[in-house]
Amino acid sequence: MAESENIVVETAEKIFADLADAQTINSDKTGSWKAPLWQALSEAGLPLAWVPDDLGGSGASLAEGFGVLNAAGRFAIAVPLAETMLAGWLLAQAKIASPDGEMTVVPASPKDRITLNADGTLSGRARGVPFAKSARHFAVLAHGNGGISIALVEAGKGRIEAGLNVGYDESDTVTLDKIEPVAIKPAPKGFDQTTLMLMGGVVRSLQIAGALESMLDISVRYSNERVAFEKKISKFQAVQHNLARLAGESAAALAAATSAADAVANATSFDDAVYLEAASAKIRCAEAAEKGGAIAHQVHGAIGFTMEHILHRYSLRALAWRDDFGSESHWAVELGKRVAARGADELWPLVASR
C-alpha cells in the first residue's frame, strides 16, 4: 500500500470511527447521525474521490478509493458513499463533471437497460438501485443506436418506487420516462454495461470483505466474554472450529476482493483476466457472506438475532450487497460460459495469468 493510500484510507477510517460508530447508530432511532457523517465525508472529498480535480472531484487513485470502500464495509456504512463514488467514476469516464451531493448509478443490475431515445431523452426501468431515494443525481449508462452513452440526470425527474433491501438500506425502482439529461456524452470505446457491473461488483466485494472482517472481530470478542457451562464459549472446540471457518471465509473474501481491486486499479482494459478477477470476487465474497455470516450469528446465539445488537448491521448488509451489480448466480453463469467458450485447455492459462 502506497503512503498516500494510507492517508486517504486513514482519513476515512477516522471519520467512520468518530461519526459512524455501529453501536451509536444502532441506538439512534431518528437518523440524526446521517447528516454530520455525510458532511464530514464530503468535506474530506471522499464521495467524489474517483473524480479528477478538473471535473469537480478530489482525484484520488482507484486503489485509494478501493481502500476507503473496504473500510466502509468494516464499518457497515449506511450512507451512499460507495454509490456516489461509483457514480462519479462513471461520469468521469465520459468527462462529465460531478455535482455535489449524493448520487447513485442507474442501472445497478445487468438485467436492466436504459435506452437513449432518438430525441436525446432517456427511458427505462432499473430495479434494486441502491440509495436512489436519497440521491440528488443519477449517473446513467444508456444504450442508444449510436452505442453506449453516459449521462447525468436529476433524480427528481425520475419516478422512484421506494424499497428496502435485506439489510434495511434503500433499494429502489427507478423509472425514467423520456427524461432529458443534464449532460450526456458517449462512453469511451470498449466501455459497456458489463464494465460498470464488474466495477460495481468489485466495490460490493470489498464492502462484503470489510463486513466479514468486523463479523470475525466481534464474534471472537464475544466468544471470549460469554460464559456458558461454566467457561468462556471460546474454549469449546466446536466454537473454535466455527470461528476458524469464519476466519477462512473472511480471508477468502478479503483476498478475492483486494486482488480484484488491484487488478482493476492496474488494468488498461477489462480483459479476460480482469473479468476473471472481478467476477470471481463477487461470486466468492457472496458465498463468504452467506457462510461467514451464518457462523457469526451461530456464535452470538439469540442476542445476535436482536435489533439491539450490532451484528445484523454487518451480516444483513453483507447478504444484501450480494444482489447489487449482478448476483453471484449471474456472474457464475457468465464466467462459466466464458471458460467453456475458451475451451478446457485454456482454463489453467487463464487462472495462472496473474
Add this chain to the structure above:
Amino acid sequence: MTAALRFDPIRLPAECEQLRKEVRAFLAEEIAAGTFDPNKPNREDTDAPEFSRRVGAKGWLGMTWPKKYGGQERSFLERYVVTEEMRVANAPTRRFFVADRQSGPVLLKYAPEHIKMDILPRICRGELCFAIGMSEPNSGSDLFAAKTRATKTDGGYLINGSKIWTSSAYIADYMIAIFRTSPPTKENRRHGLTQFLVKMKQPGIEVNPIGQITGQYEFNEVVFTDYFVPDDHVLGEIDGAWKQATSELAYERSGPERFLETYYVLTELVRAVGDKPDTRSAEGIGRLVAQLHTMRRMSVSVAGMLQAGKEPVVEASIVKDIGTVWEQQLPHRVRDLAAFVEETASNRETLEKQLEFALRTAPKLTIQGGTTEVLRGIIARGLGLR
C-alpha cells in the same frame, strides 16, 4: 481488529512468466516423449527417476537455495510457478517433491555444513528422494505422543520402533524423522523429541508397503530395529524438535498442491460440456473457477509473504484448510454436473475414469500433512481463542 489476517494481492513478477513458458515447454516435450500421460493421474508407476534428473538439470529443484549447495537463489514465487505447472500437468513429481519442498529447507536450517554440502546438491540434481517420519501407530495428529526411541550409544543413537503412513519410504534415500530422546516433562509434553536425518538403504530398517483405497501403495510402515544414526545426523536441538516444527508449516501448507490435487476433473468437465454449456453447467463451472481463482490468489499471497521473510503460519493454515476441503469436494461437484453431460461427449470415458480415481483420492486430502481439525486449532490459536 482481533484478527490481523493479511492476504496482500501479490502479483507474480515478470521473470515468472518466462519461467512458466519454459516449464510448459519442458512438460510438453516430456509428454510427447511418453514420460507420462497428463490425463492419467491414477497411473501405477509414479516414480520417475530419469524425469527427476531432467527436472534437476533444468535448475528447478532447490531453486531458492544458496548456489553453494547447488541451488539457484531464485525466489519463492518462481518456485511457486514450477510447482503449480507440474501439478496441473499431473507430472510424476513423487521422487523429488518432498525433498524440494520440505526436507531440503530443514537441512539448510539445521544440518551441519558437511552434510549440507553432501546432500543438498544431490537433491538439486534430482538424485535423492526423501520421506517424512512423523506419524507412528499410536501418534498421528498428536505428533508429540511419538514413542520410537533414539537411545544414545557410542558416536550416535540406536533407533527402535516404527513410523507409519510414511509416503514413498520404499523408494526414499533418506527420511527426516522425529524420535524420542527423553521423556516429556510435566511442564512441557512436547519436550523430548529430536529431529534426525535417517539414511534409508541401510540395515536395521524394514519398509512394509500399505495398500490405500485408491489401489495404490504410496504409504508404508517403517520398522527400526537397533538402527544406528551417527551424531552428525542430529538436526537441531536435542529434545527440542517441537521448536523447529512450526516454522516449516507455512512452507508445507500453503502451496498449490493444497488445492490442485483433483484439478484434472474440472478441466475434463469443461471439455465434456463443450463450448456452449447449458445454464446449470455454466453456473457450476463458474462457481468452481471463482473458488479456484480465489484460493490461488490466497496461496500466491502466502508465497509472497514467505519471500518477504515472514512466517504466515495462520494464513498458511487457512489456505490448507479451505484448499483441501475444496479439492476434496471438487470431484463430487464435478460428478453432480457430469450427470448432465451428453452421452456422446468424446471424453466421457476419460472423465468417468478420472472421477472414479478422484472420488477414491478425496478422503485423504483433509488428513495428510495436518488434518482439518489440527489446522482449525492453529487458526483458533491465532485468533486468540486458545
